[in-house]
Amino acid sequence: MAESSDRIALPIRVHDFLLALAGRIDDDALTDARELLAVAELDRAVDLLTASLVAGRIPLSADERDELRTLVDAVRSAPALVDRVIVNDNALLPRHRFTTGVMDDPAPDTGVLDAIGRVIEVLPDIRALSCVWRATPAGVPAGPVPQRVVLVETGPDGFAPSTAYRVEQSLRRAGIRASVEVIQAGTDVTEYHADALAVSRRVQLRQVSGRGHDANGESGGSLFTDSPTPRTVTSTRRRYATGAHAEKRSTVDASTGRWQPRIAHDEATAAEPEPDPVKPYEAAAQPVAEPASHVAVAPVEPEPAPALPELALPEPAADADLSSRERELLRQLHQELAKREGESPEETGTNGWTGHQRHSADPTATSPEVNGFPSAEFNSGTDNGGQFSGGGEFNPGDFGGPAWHQSTTEQTAVNGIPPYGGAQG
């Protein structure tokens, strides 16, 4: 276990520890610690964290305290300070409520893309972005509520501490106060983050030139799905397990995108919670003339203003309802795929979706659809000229996948220019 921990870079371990404390210490302490982490002042980041825990009388589990002690040792800070942290494995953890807005509140993603468009253009491997309001205070010197929470998913080439810092700085410069939580694809998420994601508004990162947000198709497993029926979630936090924490980074397959267990029960549910699952596909099939010379970001198509339940407690019926939603999803998938089967290659070609042409031309490609849901893995070669590499392969952009994949293929058709990388062979 210790060996696993040792293989993880120290900044990442501190970052993960900060993630585990989200919602328990105040947002400003988290933000400041992340800034210190990003500017390579790890000792000050850990000191700030430790002192905030002591001063706020915020209890940790024994495992968490042990991890903190390890971090304090690693940055050569004063180990005696950790002794003053309250340890209580049975302490009640804070409950949080998330919402996309109540009454006249602005949408949580208002202004976010404008503020961070430039920075996400240069940061590596940003996969997805979601925004949500947290209606409950966090930490002891709590700030005002509602607090905007911006959730960012990075791929294996991303660097979470830098991303958190740079995105937060950009938001702050734009006058937007937010907690920025950056989670690497494929890692477990806390209940706090899972609950935030379950309610959050997905912001669509649209790739035009192919640079920057190339997720190699792996983000098909992203849990940054468009939020299901917006609702308020109240959560309690899971405890931080040092061992599990250490292991997850060393063994995880980043391509699996396990980062919302609630939704990612299986492949079907991972693609699921679209109120109208046909919509993304239809949107993708529409030719859109946009400049292809730069990476652009665009907000998701505005959702209808969520009719929020009155800060409802978690809906026990939601999970029970899942199977019927899955059935509905599968039904719509069948319809959609049948519709595509009926399309002529020429018709598909007018959309410029070369993947569709190949798909339609290859009879074997339809075989997974017998089950109502394609089972083959997405091939990263989709970005390479928008080609599928083999029969039966599935483009997550076809259905419920990241919209920028769709945009890339659209742009190829509309502008007659192969996506970035495609021309390079």
Place this chain on the structure above:
Amino acid sequence: MGEAAELACHELLLSLAGRLPDRQLWRFRDWLAAGALSELSHVLPLTLLRERVGLLDDEFRLLDAALRPHGADMGLLSSIRELYELPEVGYVFHEHDSDNVGRNSLGDQLAVLLAALLRGRPAVGEVRATWRRARHPSGRGVVEVRRVLLVTATADHAALTGELQRVQRAVGESDPCVEVLPVGYVPLPYHRAALAASELLCVGAENPYGQMVGSAR
């Protein structure tokens, strides 16, 4: 020892107003209010060193009285550079927010809240507010105008500071500036300038004469 160290630390943090970033200063004051002197003893000297903040002789004495009993590293304390005079106050103060017509302290929501909390309260003297802006704005971005609360008190200075900071944070001021001045405290130029441009919000139980105790020469 405990109370003396706490008061010394409180005065030290008072003297650092306008010299340390608000974002750090309010948190240190919050830690002091929570009794986290051991943590402050570790973090504050490091911060002074990293931020290149020097101290006057009197401030060194406060630092020594406040932090050494709680384990401050003497090596770190020795590295803090000494000042022979304070630098120019980097801010100017106004009774009203000059950038926002009608934005006054008296009569806004925070004033109502403070009056509810502090009017007639034991150990509290005057409660004043002023608006602060940078003397030499950096030229980039919006010039930040921030409200500074000035409160005189005869006891529980650190706790009162912590309480008022938390109240301000809860209503939206992320980096609150709360200066609780002990009776008899000789204000430094920062506080003198702030007091001179302040507006009285309410009075506690300890100041029947309507005079700012801290402003006594």
